Amino acid sequence: MALLVAALIGLRRGTGLSTFQRQAISIAALSFIISVGFLALLSIQFDFGNCVNPSNAHPYFTSGRLLSGALIPFAVAYVYGIAYLFRRINSAVPVAVLALIIVFATTSEIVTNYGVFASEYNFFHI
Numbered sequence: 001m002a003l004l005v006a007a008l009i010g011l012r013r014g015t016g017l018s019t020f021q022r023q024a025i026s027i028a029a030l031s032f033i034i035s036v037g038f039l040a041l042l043s044i045q046f047d048f049g050n051c052v053n054p055s056n057a058h059p060y061f062t063s064g065r066l067l068s069g070a071l072i073p074f075a076v077a078y079v080y081g082i083a084y085l086f087r088r089i090n091s092a093v094p095v096a097v098l099a100l101i102i103v104f105a106t107t108s109e110i111v112t113n114y115g116v117f118a119s120e121y122n123f124f125h126i
Contacts (some may be wrong), residue, residue, distance in 0.1 A: 001083075002021070002034070003077070003078050003081030003082060003085070004029060004074075004077050004078065004081060006081040006082075006085050007025060007029060007077040007078070007080045007081035007084060008029055008077075008085050009030075009084070010081070010084030011025060012027055015084070024076070025030070025076060025077060025080050026071035027073075028072075028074075028076040028077050029073070029076075029077040031070070031073045032070045032073040032074045032077060034069060034101035035069060035070040035073075036067070036098075037068075039065075039066060039067065044059075075094065079094075079098065081096045082097055082098055093121075
């Protein structure tokens, strides 16, 4: 969230962005915010009753596949937020920070799903 806010702050004039770049990042950030807000509205608008999916415990907002439509606009704003925060430092620093975030996310995903990888019923063990 902090990087999204940094990207929105970095959209003001005088940051060295062209009009097209400013508009593209603005549209990406707004489309992400609107799509997440729309799913939040859908989650609180309906009473799901005894439904399995979506349910009162797991509404639309918890479905990752529905949020995947907002992934590319989020990634554009996220990467620009990193670039804006580290703009005064060497140009290789934002790339290193992004690489560090990718390594951390990949490692934590592997550790979290280790039980699935080790299962004898996994596709790779068949």
